[in-house]
Each structure stands twice: as structure tokens, then as C-alpha cells.
Amino acid sequence: MTDDTRWQLLLPSGLRNLPADLAAVVVLVFLTIAAVVLPGIRTTPLRVLFGLPFVLFVPGYAFIAALFPEQGHGPSDEETPDAG
Structure with missing residues (x-):
């Protein structure tokens, strides 16, 4: 297990x-949903703390993450054989 x-x-x-x-964005989405739905947290400032980044940043x-994904290995990255 090393x-x-x-x-x-x-x-x-x-x-x-x-x-x-993007995993962090998904976690923030679930935290925001919990802050809005759970009765004990719904009336606290935590709702605003999670809600503002969710509305303004996410x-x-x-x-932008969808427009400019990371460079990965796809079909266009494969080596093409020489035509000579």
C-alpha cells in the first residue's frame, strides 16, 4: 500500500x-444545495457564504473550463504516418 x-x-x-x-465545483454545488435546503442551515449566514460564490463564480x-479544456490525448494527437 505504498x-x-x-x-x-x-x-x-x-x-x-x-x-x-471541476470536482471542486461539484462539491461547492452540493454544499450550496445543502445550505439552501437543510432547515438548520437555511436561516444562517452560511447560506450566503455558499450562495454568493455559487451565483457569481461557479x-x-x-x-471557461468548458470552452478551454485541458490538452489531452485524443484522435488528433496521434502520430500520423508519413505520406512519403
């Missing part, structure tokens, strides 16, 4: 490929 990547094998394959920044960040 290998640091062993814990990733416990995750489904879809989650293994999820970038860390939509723009997710939009």
Missing part, C-alpha cells in the same frame, strides 16, 4: 478522469 494511486482504483472510471477543479468558471 503506491499513492491505489486509492484511485476504488473510484468509478468516470470519476478517475474528472479534473480536480457559472463563469464552469463556462
Whole structure:
């Protein structure tokens, strides 16, 4: 168990490929939903603390992340055989 990547094998394959920044956005979304829905937190300032970044930051960040994804290995990155 000295290998640091062993814990990733416990995750489904879809989650293994999820970038860390978008995973943080998903966590913020669930925290915001919890702050709005749960009765004990609904009336506290935590709702505003999670709600403002959700309204002001998350939509723009997710939009930019969708427009400019990381460079990955796709079909266009494969080596093409020489035509000569």
C-alpha cells in the first residue's frame, strides 16, 4: 500500500478522469444545495457564504473550463504516418 494511486482504483472510471477543479465545483454545488435546503442551515449566514460564490463564480468558471479544456490525448494527437 505504498503506491499513492491505489486509492484511485476504488473510484468509478468516470470519476478517475474528472479534473480536480471541476470536482471542486461539484462539491461547492452540493454544499450550496445543502445550505439552501437543510432547515438548520437555511436561516444562517452560511447560506450566503455558499450562495454568493455559487451565483457569481461557479457559472463563469464552469463556462471557461468548458470552452478551454485541458490538452489531452485524443484522435488528433496521434502520430500520423508519413505520406512519403
